[in-house]
Amino acid sequence: MNFISLHTHSHFSLLDGLSQPKQIAERCAELQMPACAITDHGSISGAADFMIQCKKKNVKAIIGCEFYVTELDATLKDKDNLVSHQVILAKNFKGWQKLIQLVSASNDKDRFYYKPRIDLEMMKEICDDNLISFSGHLGSTLHLRAINIPNEAENYIYIMQDIFGKENFFVEIQSIDSKNNSEAKDLMGTLRLLANKTNAPCVATCDAHYPSQDRVHDHQVLLCSALKTTLKKAQSGQSGLDCFFNSSQFHIPSTQEMVDCGSTEEEIGNTELIANMCEDYDITGPPKLPKFPDCGGMSETEYLKKLCVKGWYNRQKDYWNVPEYQERIRKELKVIEEAGLAGYFLIVQDYVNWGKNQGWLIGPGRGSGAGSLTSYLLGITSIDPIKYGLIFERFYNAGRNTKDRVSLPDIDVDFPVKKRKHVIEYLKNKYGSDRVCQMATFGRMMGRGALKEVLRVHNACSYEEMNIITKNLPQEAEISDQLEAADETSIIRWTLQHDAKRISDWCTMDENDNLHGDYANFFAQAIRLEGTYKSQGKHAAGVVLSSDILDKVCPMINDKNSDEKIAGMAMNDLESMGHVKFDILGVNLLDKLMGVNNLLQFGKVEL
Secondary structure, three states, rough: OOOOOOEEEEOOOOOOOOOOOHHHHHHHHHHHOEEEEEEEHHHHHHHHOOOOOHOOOOOEEEEEEEEEEEOOOOOOOOOOEEEEEEEEEOHHHHHHHHHHHHHHOOOOOOEEEEOEEEEEEHHHHHOOEEEEEEEHHHHHEHHHHHHHHHHHHHHHHHHHHHOHHHHHHEEEEEEOOOOOOOOHHHHHHHHHHHHHHHHEEEEOOOOEEOOOHHHHHHHHHHHHHHHHHOHHHHOOOOOHHHHHOOOOOOOOOOOHHHOOOOOOOOOHHHHHHHHHHHHHOOOOOOOOOOOOOOOOOOOOHHOOOOHHHHHHHHHHHHHOOOHHHHHHHHHHHHHHHOOOOOOHHHHHHHHHHHHHOOOOOOOOOOOOOOOOOHHHHHHOOOOOOOOOOOOOHHOOOOHOOOOOOOOOOOOOOEEHHHHHHHHHHHHHHOOOOOEEEEEEEEEEEEEOHHHHHHHOOOOOOOOOHHHHHOOOOOHHHHHHHHHHOOOOOOOHHHHHOOOOHOOOOOOOOOOOOOOOOOOOOHHHHHHHHHOOEEEEEEEEEEEEEEOOHHHHHOOOOOOOOOOOOOOOOHHHHHEEEEEEEEEEEEEEHHHHHHHHHHHHOOOOOOO
């Protein structure tokens, strides 16, 4: 008998869940747990990374979501429209598609109200037997009905059995904190009686917000960050989240821990039953580029070569017979063809040259993208990489490609800020508005921000001293190459190892990586918190193009600053699923230069 964690939050439950997907997978491997479910609040943004990390540890990944369910119609935006929680898991790939549909619908402007929300009618319309659901933990729909209107709770179980199938709905028995929480203990008895009356199976769950018990204090700092309070105030019972500050039970527990806290053998066995009901499917895949439509009957590879020849004549005809240039373009085109990326370059050159044809100023080349002779010949960049000794492999290293995964190029193109929206509109008109959208980005606790938050939550020093301490840590952009070379994810640890004098008044690290000094514990905690997601926003540059209709293959989430939804996953996760990202940047300097140019030519500054 193995307990399977089916109610697990990652840091995609922003400022509520602490665990990164990698840490969840490692904890499961440590416990020899053969499967695990991720169930973030109103989100499936962590699904791809969770699946990848679990595969590395030979753990079956089960994708789910803890939805916000309204008592009344979800379009009713009123404080009296009570919201509760319910977990839904995907049994298979069709179930995954249903989760996408539910999450996307919950983020519609008319339903989103502080949180993405669904209602009972939506569940009836979208859900089927490709999904598994359970309810019963504190704050869940079944809990609220069980304590308020028992008859309604019974009816709710019957409704859920009709929606998901009788074998796919479970009554959730969350005993993990019942020794500390009398309400949870009383609820267990009520729910077991209800389950017996309705012939609904019971399943044991935890409510994991951090991987192991030793991370409880890190999680409390995260919650204090969300509440904008200090640890002392939160622990005094002023937070509204007393359970997390009075208990260390919100981790991924072992089977024995679940037995010890009161879960029955049958309830634990049903976690294995559910895990076995869920297929081991994959949501990752190769790039899903839309076909470039203007190849004139040629293949994309042939047309790319034709455009390179044309560009060579226009830009490099004096070097037509220079062996170095000939060898370089042959090598680049071979790499591009073998990786199946001709379409990527065709798409980029098309919107870049379209912008130039509008009379706009386009950036000459940013970052490693200027190392491609192909991009230069296509007009994407304006810098001869051979003349300036720029290396193609720094831009694109085919050695990173594997049988299962093709890495994608990263060509950043600078447009005037006021023209960027027109480029995106051009792409939507060409490839379909349902296949093109902007994308989410997730802000992390890193370096200065992580340490400052730890110091603030612990009320460790004055704000003035806080600023003095954290100012001595470098910004991530300043040392990004060094971090990558050292395979390091922590700015603070890197500083302690490589630039220790800057912060030696507060913390030092010895040769065994042990920390010393008056602030050593705070530095250690900040290091553990680095990389944890804390916020969600819209990516400043990233635009996703897919051969698929996006809201069928990717969760689309609310963008509070516009009427359009955006792709609700981080850049790397989108690419692992095959959704290709293009970097279309807005640079204010280009607007100003265009304004100056217009003023000189036409005596006006309008763009």
